[in-house]
Amino acid sequence: MATFIMLTRLIQGTKAPPKSTDKVRQHLAEQIGQNCPDVEWRSSFAVLGPYDFLDIFTAPGIDAAMRVATTVRASGYAHTEIWGASELHPIDAAVRTSDPLAE
Structure with missing residues (x-):
């Protein structure tokens, strides 16, 4: 499984703003569960x-x-932006093996 980071910005559109972000998040969680059953949520932050x-x-x-x-x-x-992410350990190893000054 690959790791992804999603940045979300609430937008003012033609819809009235939501009265409760809890209800919107719950609705989206249900929709994502139905549309993307193979996705595992790790963390969410404001x-x-x-x-x-x-x-x-x-x-x-x-x-x-x-x-x-x-x-x-x-x-x-909302507007979203998705980024692929990787643990640092494999990247550190790749940099060490390609760095001519590494000891």
Whole structure:
């Protein structure tokens, strides 16, 4: 399973803003569970900055990650950005083996 990070920004659109983010999150969790049963949610955070939420999940590949983003966008309340992520250990090892100055 690959790890993905999804950044979500709430948008003002043609829909009235949600009265409860809890209800929106619950609805989206149900929709993602139905549309993407092979996705496993790891963590969710509210964040400061240009995005409102950061979610970490695992999925079998990019197609499943795209289904998650599409499901969130289809709500009409959010813009999403998906990033692939990797543990640092394999990256550190690759850098060490390609660094001519490494001892």
